[in-house]
Amino acid sequence: MKLNYGLCLSGQRCILVPYRPEHLPNYHEWMQDPFLLEMTGSEPLTMEEEIQMQKEWRDDEKKCTFIILARDLLNHDEVDGNGEKIEIPLMPSERFENDRKEKSFPKLIEQTLHAMIGDINLFLSEEDDYNSDDEQNFQQQQMLQTNKEKVPAELTQAELDIMIAVESHRHKNLGTELGLMMMYYGASALLLRRFYVKIKDTNHSSIKLFKEKLGFVECAYAECFGEYEFELKCETSEDMAELIEQKWQCLVAQKQSPSATEETVARNGTIYDVHECPVTK
Numbered sequence: 001m002k003l004n005y006g007l008c009l010s011g012q013r014c015i016l017v018p019y020r021p022e023h024l025p026n027y028h029e030w031m032q033d034p035f036l037l038e039m040t041g042s043e044p045l046t047m048e049e050e051i052q053m054q055k056e057w058r059d060d061e062k063k064c065t066f067i068i069l070a071r072d073l074l075n076h077d078e079v080d081g082n083g084e085k086i087e088i089p090l091m092p093s094e095r096f097e098n099d100r101k102e103k104s105f106p107k108l109i110e111q112t113l114h115a116m117i118g119d120i121n122l123f124l125s126e127e128d129d130y131n132s133d134d135e136q137n138f139q140q141q142q143m144l145q146t147n148k149e150k151v152p153a154e155l156t157q158a159e160l161d162i163m164i165a166v167e168s169h170r171h172k173n174l175g176t177e178l179g180l181m182m183m184y185y186g187a188s189a190l191l192l193r194r195f196y197v198k199i200k201d202t203n204h205s206s207i208k209l210f211k212e213k214l215g216f217v218e219c220a221y222a223e224c225f226g227e228y229e230f231e232l233k234c235e236t237s238e239d240m241a242e243l244i245e246q247k248w249q250c251l252v253a254q255k256q257s258p259s260a261t262e263e264t265v266a267r268n269g270t271i272y273d274v275h276e277c278p279v280t281k
Contacts, residue, residue, distance in 0.1 A: 001060065001061055002058065002061070004064055004185075004189075005018045005058060006018070006279060007276060007277055008276075008277040009272040010091065010272055010274075010275055011178075012071075013072075013174060014068050014069060014178060015069040015108075015112075015115075016067070016181060016182070017108060018109075019054060019065040019066065020067075020279075021054060022109050023054075023113065024050055027116075027119070063121065063122075063123060063124070064122040064124070064158075064185075064186070064190065065119060066119065066182070067118075068116070068117050068164070069112050069115040071088075073114060073117070074115050080107075080111045087107065087108065088112075089273065090273075092271075093270075095273070102275055102276060104275065104278060106277075107280070110280075116165075117164055118164040118166065120160075120162050120163070120178055121159075121160070122161075122186050122192070123159040124155040124190065125155060125157055126154060127154075156191070156194060157192060158190070158192050158194075158195055159195075160196070162179060175206075175209040176209065176213045176251060179213075180214070180244055183195055184241060184272070187237045187240040187241040187244060188237070190237075192237055193234050193237045194231060194232070194233040194234070196216075196219070197231075198229050199227065199230065201226045207230075214232065216230035216231060217232075244271070
């Protein structure tokens with residue numbers, strides 16, 4: 001998706017950056033792992049196929065992809081291979097309120113390849129609200145099918161997919177923050193009102209994440225695939241954004257020290273800051 005190709009989302013424990021060609025060697029290595037292939041329902045690709053897919057996903061307005069960077073693998077005093085200081089966006093809780101303006105990090109991609117731990121995706125689609133018992137809806141569907149003019153699809157839902165590829169960063173409770181970050185971006189920037197996930201019935205940690213921590217509810221089960229579908233849905237994208245903010249505030253309140261100042265609490269209440277991540281190559 002070109003909309004997110006020039007920005008990064010700076011969160012508390014993770015930074016989301018756009019999927020660029022520089023990420024391909026690490027990503028290709030990840031996707032040779034049989035465990036990851038099974039968990040993501042993917043097939044192994046050659047490097048040439050991976051390169052082509054990265055280009056296609058960049059141009060596909062129905063696919064929004066970020067690479068996940070772990071902050072614990074980054075250091076503000078660190079230098080890259082050229083001896084240049086690595087510039088890292090501050091956590092929302094670190095910066096002052098009047099310093100929230102968008103900044104530019106032109107070397108963020110090339111300087112942080114060592115901090116890649118996975119990716120997170122939204123696969124956008126049109127909701128199917130057709131009800132065969134609704135005569136008016138049936139007539140509207142018939143009109144759309146016979147209309148010669150192409151009616152643009154209204155993309156109001158997305159499948160959410162989170163992959164932590166680096167084993168050392170699994171089971172570290174990153175999923176809640178990542179899910180809320182990506183859904184908030186989907187609701188506020190892409191105007192999505194429904195998110196859903198498909199999870200193997202043997203993937204107990206993911207089921208716990210989405211049901212217990214993110215508040216998804218079961219909406220389908222495909223016995224032949226041993227796969228659940230869970231959803232989080234609101235009437236409007238604005239309602240969804242507000243719901244996610246509330247979930248984030250609850251998460252912050254649970255982790256906040258009783259002695260924290262009001263200013264610190266307010267900064268922690270920001271899900272992420274948005275910064276420019278311009279293409280330099």
